[in-house]
Amino acid sequence: MAELFGEDTQRRRLLSDPELSDEQAILRLSKQDKNAFQLLFSRFSRLVFSIGLRILHDQGESEELVQDVFLHLYQKANLFDPVKGSGKGWIVQIAYHRALDRRSFLVRRNFYAGTDLEAVGDTLSGDTDLEREVGGKLTLEQMRPAFAELSEKQRKTLELFFFEGLEFADIAERLGEPLGNVRHHYYRGLDKLRKSTIIEKLRDIKS
Numbered sequence: 001m002a003e004l005f006g007e008d009t010q011r012r013r014l015l016s017d018p019e020l021s022d023e024q025a026i027l028r029l030s031k032q033d034k035n036a037f038q039l040l041f042s043r044f045s046r047l048v049f050s051i052g053l054r055i056l057h058d059q060g061e062s063e064e065l066v067q068d069v070f071l072h073l074y075q076k077a078n079l080f081d082p083v084k085g086s087g088k089g090w091i092v093q094i095a096y097h098r099a100l101d102r103r104s105f106l107v108r109r110n111f112y113a114g115t116d117l118e119a120v121g122d123t124l125s126g127d128t129d130l131e132r133e134v135g136g137k138l139t140l141e142q143m144r145p146a147f148a149e150l151s152e153k154q155r156k157t158l159e160l161f162f163f164e165g166l167e168f169a170d171i172a173e174r175l176g177e178p179l180g181n182v183r184h185h186y187y188r189g190l191d192k193l194r195k196s197t198i199i200e201k202l203r204d205i206k207s
Helices: 009-015 022-029 034-056 059-079 087-108 129-136 140-147 152-163 168-175 179-194 197-206
Strands: none
Touching (some): 022 034, 022 059, 022 087, 034 059, 034 087, 059 087, 087 152, 140 152, 140 197, 168 179
């Protein structure tokens, strides 16, 4: 992948074009456009790293996740469907899915032996099936009917967490809410989703 991360004049010109949307960049990437790859990397590599750090709690593993996610994007950009959600949401979903898979692998290998993961920082609480599905499988478009059953603050909190990749502290700042309130909205929202018949139907479709 070394050549994908190099800089050249054309890349700098593309990076300076704020009019190019994430979705347009992914479309270009589906045609193996390396400059589009650079644009997406510059926009989202830090976000992917932060998602990795949140779930994996290891800098080295998070850096590997960035490489893994963007290699996947380069190879599979043609799978992106703008009808199902935004380009950013798609990238965040891939990052969650791969980070969760990697974390499961590391747990099986006793990588975290002696470490209290939940005490390290905000992460997917308990790594439950629902959180794995929302974070790594279901799109925002699929989730909208279920989110409609939540309060406005619960919906916004879950959207920002799972589909924008924001941490609780960032969500608190975005919503102008105390951190404790954001945690409350998150867990109450998840609790409601677990009881949602819409979620059950989505699970049946996915299975």
